[in-house]
C-alpha cells in the first residue's frame with residue numbers, strides 16, 4: 001500500500017494525488033501477457049522533455065504490445081474512483097486497478113529495457129557520470145515500485161492538478177528487503193490519437209524561480225504517444241501537473257515509480 005499522498009508544503013492551491021477513498025488493492029495477480037513484440041533496444045533513448053524534470057522514452061512498447069495490453073487490461077476489475085474527493089485530495093475521475101506485484105514490476109524494469117536505459121543510457125545523447133546519474137534519479141536506483149496502477153480514462157474523465165508524493169517502501173530483492181523511497185513517477189501510455197484517443201495529455205506547470213518577477217514559465221505538454229514512457233520527478237521537487245480530460249476514445253496508462261535506496 002502506498003502511503004496516502006499529502007499536499008506539497010507551501011503550495012496550498014493544488015491537491016495531492018490521493019489514494020482512493022476506498023482503496024481496492026487487488027490481491028490475485030493477473031496473468032499478464034508476455035512483453036512481445038518489443039522494439040529493438042537500440043531504438044530506445046532517454047530524451048528530456050524538461051531538463052532534470054521530465055524524461056521520455058519514445059516507443060518503449062510497440063503499438064502491437066500496447067494493443068494486446070489494452071485488450072487484456074479491459075478485463076481486469078477496474079474500479080471507478082469516487083468523484084467527490086476528501087478535502088485536500090485531487091479530483092481524479094478514472095477507472096483504476098491497483099496491485100502490489102513485484103514480479104510484474106521487475107519484468108517491466110528488466111525486459112522492456114528501462115533498467116538498461118536508466119542505469120546506463122545517455123540523456124539527450126550525452127553520457128552521464130555516475131554522480132550525474134545518481135543526482136538525476138535521486139540516488140542508487142533499485143528498480144520500479146511493485147505498486148502497479150492501471151488507469152483507464154473514458155470520454156469526460158481526467159486527473160485534476162496535483163503533486164505526486166514520494167513514498168517509502170521495502171524494495172523486494174533476492175537477498176531480502178531493501179529500505180527504499182520513490183523519486184520519479186513512471187507513466188507508460190498505451191493509447192494516443194493514433195488509437196482514437198483525443199485529449200488526455202499530461203500537462204506540467206513549472207514554477208517561476210523564487211522571488212522572480214518573470215512571468216510563470218509556459219506549461220509543458222506531454223502529448224499521448226502509444227508506447228511512450230514518461231518519467232517525472234516527484235516528491236519535494238514535483239511539478240504541479242494534471243491529466244487533461246479525454247474528449248474522445250479511451251486513454252490507458254500503466255503507472256509505477258522509480259525506487260532508490262533510502
Ligand SMILES: O=C(O)CCC(=O)C(=O)O
Pocket residue numbers: 017151159164185187200201202241242243244253255
Ligand atoms: O494520467 C495522467 O496523465 C497523469 C497521471 C498522474 O498524474 C498520476 O498518476 O499521478
Ligand SMILES: [Fe+2]
Pocket residue numbers: 017162163164185241
Ligand atoms: Fe500525478
